Amino acid sequence: MIRSLLDTYKHEGWLPDCRMSLCKGWTQGGSNADVMLADAYLKNLTGIDWNLAYEAMVNDAENEPLEWSYEGRGGLQSWKRLNYIPYLDYDYLASAPTHGVSLGHWRKSDYTKYLARANSWQNLYKADQKSLINGTDTGFTGFFQPKFLNGTWGYQDPIACSALASWCSLTSNPSETFESSVWEYQFYVPHDMSTLIKTLGGPDTFVSRLDFFHTSGLADIGNEPVFLTVYQYHYAGRPALSALRAHSYIPSSFNASNSGLPGNDDSGAMGSFAVFSMLGLFPNPGQNVYLIIPPFFEEVNITHPETGKTATVRNVNFDASYRRIYIQEAYLNGIRYRKNWIGHEFFTEGMTLELVLGDSESDWGRSEEDLPPSLGVSVSSDGMDM
Known part of the structure; x- marks a missing residue:
């Protein structure tokens, strides 16, 4: 591929x-x-x-x-000059509208330049922006918003293009977000979750936002932009809530019925979400990071096609009725393992991960040193910096 x-x-x-x-x-x-x-x-x-x-x-x-x-x-001239793509941007080089909110080697100068660009998402964060649903304040403040060329703010309702409003696409009704809402895109800073969590009010508020997003009808599990949000509790030091959220969508939206995929499979996207979720190792693409939850099976084995080594994830106290879905302790090759994520070497080196399960959230994977890597400084649910 x-x-x-x-x-x-x-x-x-x-x-x-x-x-x-x-x-x-x-x-x-x-x-x-x-x-x-x-x-x-x-x-x-x-x-x-x-x-x-x-x-x-x-x-x-x-x-x-x-x-x-x-x-x-599109919009690269503005992106490089202003560090954001303006609302109603005039781009004489391109002949298509630009989704300003959605778009966000071996030479040190390249590393420095692109690392700086990776922080430009912050230029579209409007700290005092509210969000209403049917006239009722959602209780959360601060959302991405479009910004004009002169630095003043435009406006897009944070719930527009969500499952509670009208569908948005490039061809039907172009907006500043693509096939998803500001509510959904506010979580999509996969390379710097620690800074995003701080920006949105800290771990506890971030968890509350995720909970509201997934329970209010705003989340569209039938389209790809939502996938990572199911597991972003990990970055706030609450991996147990990722496990709980995964089990809320599987099997309610992903199952073996004739309508067992909630949306267009899009070359295997829906199936991949289900497979990684049930495997218990969900990737944050473009990074050497798999977020750990208990597999949906007592044991899973994956043999690497090049190294020939077999990686194993084994649940201890496995419960086929899925009441025990929370990790109490973890052991990697027999050694106690606290991190709530693991790298690709787990597969290539054929490691064994044992997960001891219980029916309530534990302190596993919650401290600052347990969190996945991020460009910024991480903060756990215990309020400690990393």
């Missing part, structure tokens, strides 16, 4: 985003092939021209195509 992406770049000049039957489909919220390339590189995939891969990613980051709705990114 990675070699195919790069082959498309070689022949077409751009990495594809939604390519079907040799045709360019609509770009869906960004240049997602970049994430796949980064993910594959971190996991040491072999037989890939990584110099070509880096060239393709820099092309997406620096050059703007005439028609970004099929390839590449």
Whole structure:
């Protein structure tokens, strides 16, 4: 798959985003092939021209195509000059509207430049923005909002494009968010969850926001932008709540009935969410991070196709009725393991992870040193900095 992406770049000049039957489909919220390339590189995939891969990613980051709705990114001039893409941005290089809220190598200068750009999402955070549902305040303040060229704020209702409002897409009713709401996109800072949690009011408030999002009808489990939110409790030091949330969607929305997928499978997206969730190791793409919850089975074994080694996740006190879904203790190759995440080496080296289960939340995975890595400084539910 990675070699195919790069082959498309070689022949077409751009990495594809939604390519079907040799045709360019609509770009869906960004240049997602970049994430796949980064993910594959971190996991040491072999037989890939990584110099070509880096060239393709820099092309997406620096050059703007005439028609970004099929390839590449739009609004790059503004993005690089202003560190955000303005509301109603005039972009003479591109011929498509820009979703300002959704878009967010071996040279040290490149590292510094792109690390700085990775923080620009903060420029679209409006700290005093409220959100109402049917005229009632949701009780949460601070949301992403569109911003004009002169630095003043535009407005998009945070619930617009959610399951409680109208559907938004590139072709039907373009908005500042793509196929999802500001409420949903406010959680999508996968590379710097620690800073996002602080920005949104700290771990306890962040957990409350996630709970409200998933129980109010705002969350659309039938579309990809929601997937990571099921597991973002991990970053606030509450991995047990990720397990609880996963079990609320499986089997209610993912099951073996004729309508057992809640939305378009999109080349396997829905199935992948179910598989990783039931495996108990959910990836944060583009990073060497799998978020741990108990598998839905007593034991799972995965044999790596190149190393030939078998990784095992084993539940101790497994309960087929799923009353015991909370990790009390964990052991990696027989040694006590506190982190609520694990790296890809778990698979390549054939490690064994044993999870001791109970029927209530424990202190496992909750302290500051247990949290997944993040660009910023992490804060746990205990209020401690890392």
